[in-house]
Amino acid sequence: MLHRLASLPRILTAIGWSTSLSTGLFAALLQSAHADTVSVAVAANFTAPMQKIATAFEADTGHKAELSFGATGKFYAQITNGAPFQILLSADDTTPARLEKEGKAVANARFTYAIGTLVLWSAQPGYVDAQGAVLKTGGFKHLAIANPKLAPYGLAAMQAMDKLGVTAQLQPRFVQGENIAQTHQFVATGNAQLGFVALSQVMADGKITSGSAWQVPADLHEPIRQDAALLTPGKDSAAATALLQYLRGDKARAIIKSYGYSF
Known part of the structure; x- marks a missing residue:
């Protein structure tokens, strides 16, 4: 040929x-x-930036990234049960390390592709104040939160509420999403007046796109380090190797930064 x-x-x-x-x-x-196709399991919070990155990746390399979005915990279960994903873009750093230890990911290939930011967000402008005091003073009926057992942003939200001393007060109002995408949907549709979501879900080009938000201080929860893992089905894939390299490049990093992530 x-x-x-x-x-x-x-x-x-x-x-x-x-x-x-x-x-x-x-x-x-x-x-x-x-050209080749790489199958990628992507944490739900990284949906918007990864869609842009995949488009640029294909234009620049010819390789295609086939994306699946969901909760990191569910992806872990699928991968351990034989799902043929080649790359995992996790919402935490513990899942890739665990997969590597269990022989499901290539050793020494994982790296942090982004550090996430947690926000308290409402679709209503002016509803969430700049200090997050609405958690203690607001008359809201429902507070959306991702399942902390499956979603690292849900775990971070629980840690923040624990540090603020409001967990017991707010727990009866929780509406729990299976992942951060469903949690965002609860708030966006008004089924919950506010909720803890990823900054990337409500930001584009460095600006909050709608509603009102409080960026949760980083010292209220453990860092949300999001690691990429090369899974064993992708160890010999040129497209998988190329995508992991691309994620570290300037073009991808500019896209990631525009959605509120750091490195």
């Missing part, structure tokens, strides 16, 4: 194509010949 492609620019030029056009077509076909 590659041998036949190598003679293509000469053939096209001979039949009247310009050198630049024939060379450009050759480059495109060569990229297609090497």
